[in-house]
Amino acid sequence: MNDAQLKALIKKGKPVNKSIGRGLYFRISEEGTPFWVLRYTFNKKRKQYTIGRYGNKADEITLADAPDKAAEVRKLIKDGKDPVLERKRPKKAKFKTVDDIAQKWLRICERDLKHPHIPARVYKKEIFPRIGQLAVSDVEPTDILAIVESINDSGRPTISNDALAYCKQIFDRAVVESAIKYNPAAAISIKHAGGKEKARTRKLSFDEVEIVFKVLSENSDQFTRENYIALLLLLCLGVRKGELISAKWQAVDLEKKTWLLMPDGTKTEAEIIIPLPDKLIALFEELKVRSLGSDYLFPNRRASQRRKYISDDTLNHALAKLFGKKVGSKNKPFPNVLGKAGIEYFVVHDLRRTCRSLLSSLGIPPHIAERCLNHKIKGVEGIYDRHDYFEERKEALEKLAVEVMCRVN
Template identity: 40%
Template structure:
């Protein structure tokens, strides 16, 4: 049979004429079986005495002229000892392997989510503290890397970025959690090496020391003034700061609070044990100022079940604001306005409350219970009195002082007693 022509091929297609193969010469053939949507090009050759076939493509995508050109190139490769058909199969196998590897590849972000679901949820009293570290530090820095591709230099760069923004304690926390996540990955046979093992707190945020910072009356006056005038600072943040100061509760207890815990008519916050650091429930008496703020936050929430609902849709779908929202806003919007005030954080508000409660004449054991601290020693074993009425009076006195300071009135020059180191 002579060489093929485009006229012949188009005629066979039009007539629906099917055939096993028709040759063009020098190993190039055209096949048009019943199951073929369009005719297909084949290149036949022998290598080491064995017949081989390479499917080159369809007539619809490879013209007769292009098929002849490709066949000529294949003949040259065969002459040099290559196996075009075998090489094509290997390329396909490699592509399939890569697709499967990509499908099975676990990123650091996925590992963090898996670890959180398996090891944190249901086991930790305040899981959102860990979630915040995952979303704010781990995912932005190494979340897109495959777990097997994370190297010590990636861990180091992440820790240094956190320290550089002025959060050494958070760098320490991130290091601890990343180490645990990689240990978890080793147990799940995802990796065989923990790239964070070589790092210590010295490489992250350094040794942590107990803070003793608290805000004086004049510093509180300046804080209230800054919150009234700062750009980018919203009323919800102001209310959160006031409540943290007024009630002396921990940050996570307030921010993650559902409205159902508050009895505003009875002026009491029923804080359940599963949300406290001590693991014990406590009824917190609410000063009248706190009740007013809570009613306003409920109104601003627009029907949300949370005291401080998330302000925008978040990929992690936490229903309330992030635990770091208020602190980050303080650092960004308020601190620049208080250049003559020593640095402070949200964590210093409890110490501030405890110190001023002492200055107001509140008995030490009452002040400790205002912060939901257990009474220690033998006395604590036998004492079950919760000092509710005493705490109610103390917190109202403290709230009245905060009102006075918000008006810019320093009042009597009371010298605060030394504050105790708080958890």
């Protein structure tokens, strides 16, 4: 058969089923459409597969190319794959680099996580610089190991564990998308990264609180007034750092002395009205002036940043500097002024534990102290006791604020 003969058959306009050889057929349908078909046997059943339309256009198959196309289909059959079923399978997404698949993973984080900026930050700072531009299939376990060991060597074991977990999730997604056959991070465990994390127990006494805020005040060139107020509010109200730094003025009523913490701003996803002690109102009024008309209590200090309130790392880094910790790859560490003042190292989150401990030391009943921290009451009691203890919490927080403020002023 040659092209002239095939075109002659097409011109006649009649149905044709002409064998070319080795199961390859040239067909013309009832409607006059010419195309190539391969007949084959799979699992002892006779089948046929439409290879494509005959012609010279880009999406058509010529007589010269038809045997090669048929050979490709026969190879699939030889490999145990039914071409008809293979055609029905979803097409694989094309991911060239790790960043390609990571961006899809980050979009899923945006959809499913309450705080997607956390994995996004770790990926951008710790993972992308090392493997982001590598081909997905080229990444090996040693590449992942190098990432977590480097972070761990910098004294950040928790971030090392987080980075490992995110790498596992990214490459799990790559496996699901058929971009790779196995996850290169699968064999690496937290013992290779930051190790098993121990629950922190650090809490400050009233005497330590007095010393800490005296040192912070004396080093206002390094520790800003806004940061100073933020730490005081975290200590006296027992709220989470994320809840405070993302708070908006519309939720704060200085006349009623309340702060409405909405479900989307809390870890427990439960709305709660926080009573603001009289001793703290002046701090809120000062923040109002310092926020310069912003919607947020702690507006972002750099206009180039994507979000409108301060970074999650702002308070952490500011406090770490006064402990002589190196913050950032280019910055030199400051003197350990807090350590020299006799203060054992602590982090911002330890202030929440400190609040709870100081409430107990003031004789506040456990269930009231727990509600001050917006903790859910556990067990059967939690199911039936829906009272928010506002007045009791107000009295407890007022008592704590009086004790703290008389020591830091």
